[in-house]
Structures are given as C-alpha cells and as structure tokens.
Amino acid sequence: MHLFAPLELPNGSWLPNRVAKAAMEESLARQPGQLPGPEIEELYRRWARGGSGLVITGNVMVDRRALTSPRTIVLDAGTPLEPFRRWAAAAGSAGGHVWMQINHPGRQVRSDLPGVAWAPSEIGISLGKHTSAFARPTAMDESDIAATIARFATTARLAEEAGFHGVQIHAAHGYLLSQFLSPLVNRRSDRWGGSLENRSRLLMEIVKAVRAQVSESFAVGVKINTADFQRGGFDTDEVARVLGFMDGLGVDLVELSGGSVESAATMGRTADETLLDREAYFLSLAERLVEAASVPLMLTGGICRRTTAERVLERGFAMAGVATALALCPDLPARWRAGEDAHVPPPRLGWKDQDLASAAVLAIVRAHMSRAVRGGGLRPRLPSSFVLALDTLRNRGSVRAYGAWLAENPAPDAASAVQG
Secondary structure, three states: OOOOOOEEOOOOOEEOOOEEEOOOOOOOOEOOOOEOOHHHHHHHHHHHHOOOOEEEOOOEEOOOOOOOOOOOOEOOOOOOOHHHHHHHHHHOOOOOEEEEEEEOOOOOOEOOOOOOOEEOOOOOOOOHHHHHHEOOOEEOOHHHHHHHHHHHHHHHHHHHHHOOOEEEEEEOOOOHHHHHHOOOOOOOOOOOOOOHHHHOHHHHHHHHHHHHHOOOOOEEEEEEEOOOOOOOOOOHHHHHHHHHHOOOOOOOEEEEEOOEOOEOHHHOOOOOOOOOOOOOOOHHHHHHHOOOOOOOEEEEOOOOEHHHHHHHHHOOOOEEEEOHHHHHOOOHHHHHHOOOOOEOOOOOOOOOOHHHHHHHHHHHHHHHHHHHHOOOOOOOOOOHHHHHHHHHHHHHHHHHHHHHHHHHOOOOOHHHHHHO
C-alpha cells in the first residue's frame, strides 16, 4: 500500500494518507488554566502544513487533579472550549484529520504535583534511585473508577464540540489504563482485576462510554502497548486477545507502541532486555497482531525514514506513526512525498544513568518543539545536560502555577458532567 494513499476508517471517514503524527507531550499548556494557547496553535499549524494525514495531539488530561507533567493540557467539564476550537482549527488547517489523545496518568505522576495519584492497586513505580520522584499511589475504589469512565466520556464529547475529528484513548506507556491491563500493577481481586477480561474491563467500559457520547462520524481510537517489556507484564499474546475484545465497540484505529516509565521501550531499551528493532522498534512483535485485529492498526516507535514507514505498511499495518522525527523536522511527510530521502534520527545519549538519559532526551525533544514555534533551527546548540536543567527549572515554576490554579478551581463533579 502506498504511503500517501487515503485510508477509509470503519466509521466511514477518510484520512488523506497513511502517515500519522503520533502523540508527543508538548508541555506547552498556557497557565493558569492548563489551556492550549498561541504557542501550541503555531506548533500544530506547522505539523498540519507538514503533510501528515492524521495529527494526534499530545495527551490531554481528563481529570485536572492528575497530570503527567505540570504543563499538560486539561479538558474537563469546567474548561472553556474556545482555546480548544482554535487548537483544532490550527491542527486541521491543511486538510488532515486531528484527534485529541485523552489520558489519565494513574500512578505515573510526579511526587511534587498536587492532586491525586491513582492506580488499580497500591503498587508504586520502581525506578531505583529515581523512585522518589513519583507519587505513591492509592488504589481506586468503585466510585473512583465510575468517575474516571465518566471523565473520559466527557472529554471526548467536548473534543467533538471543539472541532476535533476524533479522540485516541491512551491505554499504553504505563498510564492508568495500561496499569489496569498489567498483571504486575493490577493485583485486584474484584471485577476490575485478575483475569485478562477483568483487567481490560476499564478500557472497554471507557470505549463504550466514549462512543455513546459522540457522533458516529467522530473517530474513536485506542493506543495500546505491543508489550510492557517487563517480566510478567502485559504481553503480546494478551494484546491479541484485547484486540478481539474491541470487536463491535466502534473503535476506528488501534495504535501499537510499547513500554512505560519503568521500561523505556520508546527510547529503544527495555527492562526485560528484549531485543528491539533498530527502527520501527515494535514491528517484529507487532506484525503477529495484524491478523488478530478487525480494525486498522497503526505502528509507532522509531520510524524516521520513508523506507521504514513503507515497510510497516507492507507488513499489513494501515498507518505508520511518526513522533520524535516530526519534532525535529515538522515537514518530514511532505519531504517524503516530494521524493526527498529525508532521514531524521532520534537523539541518543550514552549516559551511564539511562533513566536520566531518557529524561534528557524528552527535554531535548520538547526544546525542539518550542524552537519550532519560534521558527528556530532543528538542533539547539546546547549541551544535553543544560537542556535538562533548563527543563527542570521550568517545571518547578509550572508546578507552583498549577498548584495555585487547582486550589482555586477544584475538579467538577464527573457524574453530572457526562449528562451536561
């Protein structure tokens, strides 16, 4: 299948080509309010012009009390919609589709952030000497679970009202829904834990609740791990079964990725020492899932050249997701389409502390996105350690701003929000 051929989704909508700008956390929320602003509008306008058929936003939080980082955007029942309308218009300004990725971080929240740190069970993140950087989670009760389902549905409804073409429910990378899927984190003995059917129940209930709140023409996607890459964790055989559970629920596209903060597979390394491909990290594992899926599949992770994206389609995937390479080169798909053999390798750091190196790479990627807004070049000429230090200092100020805003603007009631 040609990389720039259109794709019809199960809901009848068409994507203009098979290249997707996959989600990356921009950390560009305008404060106070955790809102999209002119910076993120300009960034997404550049991505829209860059030629991706589908643009998926960085994760937007469904609960203002739980953020993946202090400058993450929030969309819940108390959020003004006009900034999101401008964001959607900018991201779709060149004719591509734009989907909002919606997420709850669960236990993957910083210990210095106010709010809640929830998980299926009271099992915290284990990251050696960096463990204390993450909050100790509280196990969710039935009311917490019901409220979370309602919040996902509310955010999806509001995204459609704001002009987005779809949402992607984030169930990968160790965030809340991924935590429920994982037998390492989910030790519950009720209907939300134990068997795979129970561990996947929260994801399925959210998919159903979201689909009930949006129109048929509005796309509903899911992002899920190919594997968690931790011994005893959620694996590829279980993923195949979860894909089967989605049959008939109105899912239009499933994106496959992998890993978590404890196993940085999206950085090309794993906690269980699985050998990943040098590019399209998850292709060898994920291609066995093509036949198990009744909906189109998208593969993301380490795709940075056209030949790699084309190989992904040749293996049966409907779309190729590009992330870091688009932070470094926003018009990469347009260059590919013009016949240019553009190749944008991801940044690599040979630091001894690999967890710190992963944090630095993410800081570098965020710096590139910020420079893109200002029309800067591809590569800031600053030492990686300095970029990480600047990112850390910026986050400290953002934590204070977020805390002050949250104290003055408590979360709206989730149950009434869905009905509104």
